[in-house]
Every structure is written in structure tokens, then in C-alpha cells.
Amino acid sequence: MSNQSDGTGRSTLLLINPASREGAGADLEQGLASLRAAGMAIEVVESEGVEASREAIHDRCHDLDLVIVAGGDGTISSVAGTLLECELPFAILPLGTANDLARSLGIEGGLSHAFELIKRDQRQRIDLAEVNGLYFFNAANLGLGTKVTEELESEAKARLGVFAYLKAVTAALTRAEQFRVEAEVDGHCHRFRSIQLAVGNGRFYGGGNVVDRHARINDGKLSLYSLRPQRLWELLSLAPLLRRGEHRLARRVFNTSGREINIRTWPAGMAIHADGEPVTETPAMFKVIPAALEVIVAPGAAVLQDQESQQQ
Numbered sequence: 001m002s003n004q005s006d007g008t009g010r011s012t013l014l015l016i017n018p019a020s021r022e023g024a025g026a027d028l029e030q031g032l033a034s035l036r037a038a039g040m041a042i043e044v045v046e047s048e049g050v051e052a053s054r055e056a057i058h059d060r061c062h063d064l065d066l067v068i069v070a071g072g073d074g075t076i077s078s079v080a081g082t083l084l085e086c087e088l089p090f091a092i093l094p095l096g097t098a099n100d101l102a103r104s105l106g107i108e109g110g111l112s113h114a115f116e117l118i119k120r121d122q123r124q125r126i127d128l129a130e131v132n133g134l135y136f137f138n139a140a141n142l143g144l145g146t147k148v149t150e151e152l153e154s155e156a157k158a159r160l161g162v163f164a165y166l167k168a169v170t171a172a173l174t175r176a177e178q179f180r181v182e183a184e185v186d187g188h189c190h191r192f193r194s195i196q197l198a199v200g201n202g203r204f205y206g207g208g209n210v211v212d213r214h215a216r217i218n219d220g221k222l223s224l225y226s227l228r229p230q231r232l233w234e235l236l237s238l239a240p241l242l243r244r245g246e247h248r249l250a251r252r253v254f255n256t257s258g259r260e261i262n263i264r265t266w267p268a269g270m271a272i273h274a275d276g277e278p279v280t281e282t283p284a285m286f287k288v289i290p291a292a293l294e295v296i297v298a299p300g301a302a303v304l305q306d307q308e309s310q311q312q
């Protein structure tokens with residue numbers, strides 16, 4: 001049962017994933033003490049796996065008024081459905097490798113800043129994305145991006161660091177195969193050839209790459225980009241634009257956005273990774289659930305769309 005401090009019977013669950021990059025070694029004691037000193041009743045649970053995390057939240061559904069997820073993007077996505085079902089707001093202690101959702105919410109600047117934000121408790125509703133019924137926050141991709149991840153897995157990334165990454169990218173580029181795509185975006189059909197296709201909900205993915213420089217995690221839509229088949233040097237020259245989300249400026253990129261995107265590929269059965277994890281394969285049905293979840297954000301974060309422009 002959860003801790004109860006104020007007689008309301010509601011409290012906060014702090015869920016830590018020790019498997020996230022900084023999850024095992026993080027020193028949360030001081031931050032926790034400051035939250036408790038501010039009057040929060042917090043129960044700490046170390047996750048033993050995805051199912052255990054979901055159960056931990058589900059079992060306390062009616063006793064909680066906030067879940068703090070301490071982990072990376074994979075951890076947060078793993079409990080998105082449960083948070084949605086329980087209609088629970090959440091906060092993030094970014095302990096992962098990429099931490100792209102935290103970035104999309106303006107939560108940067110280390111753990112002590114993240115604890116400060118929880119104390120300030122400024123909340124905002126954000127969109128959640130779905131691919132074939134599975135939730136994600138940041139981006140899903142198929143093609144080249146998934147090959148890089150696969151190559152990386154097979155390299156000793158902790159041992160080789162940035163060299164492993166470069167080696168993985170080079171290996172993936174040499175394997176970059178083109179595929180045909182039919183994308184139905186809010187009823188409009190587009191057909192093209194691609195080597196890499198991404199559908200983003202948030203602003204950042206893959207460790208700080210920008211999905212589209214206009215994308216916000218509370219804009220009620222998904223952004224799609226696809227790289228047309230091109231030579232290696234062309235692809236390399238695109239890299240800085242891709243990093244900043246400015247690929248609308250490039251001719252060799254197809255861009256669009258919408259609320260519902262159906263993707264068919266030839267060949268079929270292509271692997272789809274979402275928020276860094278392999279989750280499903282084509283054909284794929286993407287949807288956005290606007291304003292699905294409430295989350296603690298950095299006040300005035302420029303990465304979030306303000307309420308006024310959302311109503312336009």
C-alpha cells in the first residue's frame with residue numbers, strides 16, 4: 001500500500017528502472033528528501049520489468065495522484081498505457097540514455113533541476129502516439145534507423161562508445177535498402193520510394209535529433225518524413241538538416257503531417273522501432289491521441305506549443 005501523509009489517502013509512486021542507463025547508480029536520496037519536506041508522500045518501487053511496472057501502477061490506481069518515472073524513454077513508454085487507463089499524471093526523472101521525452105518537455109539540466117520541477121508542479125497535457133495499438137511518445141521509424149540500432153546492438157556499445165556508433169552507422173549505410181511505401185495520411189494517399197521513414201509525435205528522437213522543427217508534443221498531430229533513395233554523399237550532406245529537423249528544406253525528403261497515418265511497404269513485414277525499441281512491423285497504423293496525458297513540464301518551455309496557438 002502507498003504511504004499516506006495527509007489523510008487524503010492519495011500519494012506519489014516513484015518508479016525506478018535500474019536497467020536504464022543511470023538507473024542503478026543514481027543518488028535520489030537528497031531529491032526525495034526535498035520532495036518529502038515539501039509535503040509529498042512518496043513510495044519508491046524499483047521495477048523488475050515492464051509487467052511489474054504496469055502492475056505497480058495499476059494496483060495503486062485509485063490511491064495515487066502522481067507517478068514519477070525514473071528511467072529513460074523506454075521505461076516511460078512501457079507504462080504509457082497504464083497511465084492513460086488510470087488517468088494518472090506523471091513526472092520524469094531522466095535517467096536514460098536518450099531522454100528525448102524529457103527534452104521535448106524542456107526537462108534538461110540534471111536531476112536536481114528535475115526534482116525542482118516536480119516541486120513546482122506545472123502540468124500540461126501532451127499527445128500520445130500509437131502504432132498498431134502500441135503507445136510511444138517520441139518517434140517510430142523503419143528502414144535505415146532500425147538497421148543502425150540493430151548494428152549497434154551487435155557492437156559492444158558500452159566498450160566502444162562513439163566508435164561503435166560510427167561503425168554501426170557505416171555498416172547500416174552499406175545495407176541501406178530501398179523500399180516502396182504507400183502512406184495514407186488523413187485520407188490522402190502518397191506513394192514513394194524510401195530508405196528511411198519516421199513518424200514523430202514529440203519534438204526529439206534518437207538522442208536529440210529533431211523530428212521536425214515545427215513539431216511539438218502537444219500540437220495534436222504526427223509528423224512524417226521519408227528519405228528518398230540517394231547516394232551516400234547526399235545522405236551525409238543531409239545529416240545536419242536531419243539533426244535540426246530542417247529537412248523540409250531538402251528536396252530528397254518527403255514531409256507531411258496528420259492525425260492518422262497508414263503505412264504499407266513493399267516488401268511487407270519491415271521492422272518498426274518506437275522510442276528505441278523494436279515494437280511491430282509493417283503494415284502499420286499510426287494515430288495520435290491528442291492531450292492524452294498530463295505531465296509535469298518546465299515552466300515556459302519553448303519546446304511546447306502554447307495554449308493560444310493550439311486553438312488556432
Ligand SMILES: Nc1ncnc2c1ncn2[C@@H]1O[C@H](COP(=O)(O)OP(=O)(O)OP(=O)(O)O)[C@@H](O)[C@H]1O
Pocket residue numbers: 017018019020021022047048049050053054071072073074075076078079095096097098099100275276
Ligand atoms: N518499466 C520497465 N521496467 C524495467 N525494465 C524496463 C522497463 N521498461 C523498459 N525496460 C527495459 O530497460 C531497458 C532500459 O530502459 P530505458 O529504455 O528506459 O533506458 P535507456 O535505454 O538507458 O534510455 P533511453 O530509452 O532514453 O535511450 C529497456 O531497453 C528495456 O529493456
